Amino acid sequence: DVKVTQSSRYLVKRTGEKVFLECVQDMDHENMFWYRQDPGLGLRLIYFSYDVKMKEKGDIPEGYSVSREKKERFSLILESASTNQTSMYLCAIPGSSYNEQFFGPGTRLTVL
Amino acid sequence: GQSLEQPSEVTAVEGAIVQINCTYQTSGFYGLSWYQQHDGGAPTFLSYNALDGLEETGRFSSFLSRSDSYGYLLLQELQMKDSASYFCAVKEGTGGFKTIFGAGTRLFVKA
Numbered sequence: 001d002v003k004v005t006q007s008s009r010y011l012v013k014r015t016g017e018k019v020f021l022e023c024v025q026d027m028d029h030e031n032m033f034w035y036r037q038d039p040g041l042g043l044r045l046i047y048f049s050y051d052v053k054m055k056e057k058g059d060i061p062e063g064y065s066v067s068r069e070k071k072e073r074f075s076l077i078l079e080s081a082s083t084n085q086t087s088m089y090l091c092a093i094p095g096s097s098y099n100e101q102f103f104g105p106g107t108r109l110t111v112l
Numbered sequence: 113g114q115s116l117e118q119p120s121e122v123t124a125v126e127g128a129i130v131q132i133n134c135t136y137q138t139s140g141f142y143g144l145s146w147y148q149q150h151d152g153g154a155p156t157f158l159s160y161n162a163l164d165g166l167e168e169t170g171r172f173s174s175f176l177s178r179s180d181s182y183g184y185l186l187l188q189e190l191q192m193k194d195s196a197s198y199f200c201a202v203k204e205g206t207g208g209f210k211t212i213f214g215a216g217t218r219l220f221v222k223a
Contacts, residue, residue, distance in 0.1 A: 031209060040120070042199060043155070043213040050209065058210070090154060099143060099203065100157035101211060 002027055004104035006091055012110045019078040021107050023091030032074035037088040049074055081111045114138045116214035118200055123220045124190055132185045132217045134200035142203040144176050144183045149197045195221045
């Protein structure tokens with residue numbers, strides 16, 4: 001079974017704090033993705049990584065950065081959290097055929 | 113620009129058949145997939161169509177027409193547990209690494 005885990009299910013932070021969201025996968029996959037999900041907007045790609053230390057911006061990278069120092073771990077960083085970053089954050093990896101994605105359980109982040 | 117359109121919500125009764133449509137406008141189209149998401153849960157993969165036609169997986173079927181940039185998810189013999197959000201998604205971009213998701217269709221199944 002594919003396993004994608006995220007460090008927290010729920011997180012509450014204050015405006016201006018630096019926030020780290022961690023994602024770990026056990027499939028040794030090169031590609032990892034970070035999405036945010038908001039009602040009525042679906043899932044939007046923030047960043048993805050196609051190998052260790054390699055990253056590409058998705059559709060909404062502003063206000064975020066990422067880190068991929070080890071193949072199994074992909075971190076999403078909010079340098080200075082803002083209230084409009086309150087959202088559900090989902091990490092994903094592709095399946096072996098790249099036709100599907102497997103998601104972690106998500107982190108619901110609230111920025112006060 | 114890139115966009116996927118699907119209805120925001122659909123209501124149906126238990127045992128019925130429901131069709132959720134999706135139209136898309138993207139670049140470098142590779143295929144159309146569908147995901148199910150229950151409240152509080154993560155999206156889970158249901159189906160993928162790369163070629164025109166109907167793919168059947170148990171009670172769920174998915175259809176694609178590339179010439180019409182259109183697809184649908186068909187759910188038969190609806191059960192209460194099918195109440196969830198359903199997302200269509202397009203694999204696109206260079207190498208097909210990127211997936212663009214629709215806003216989702218909330219399905220309510222009534223007894």
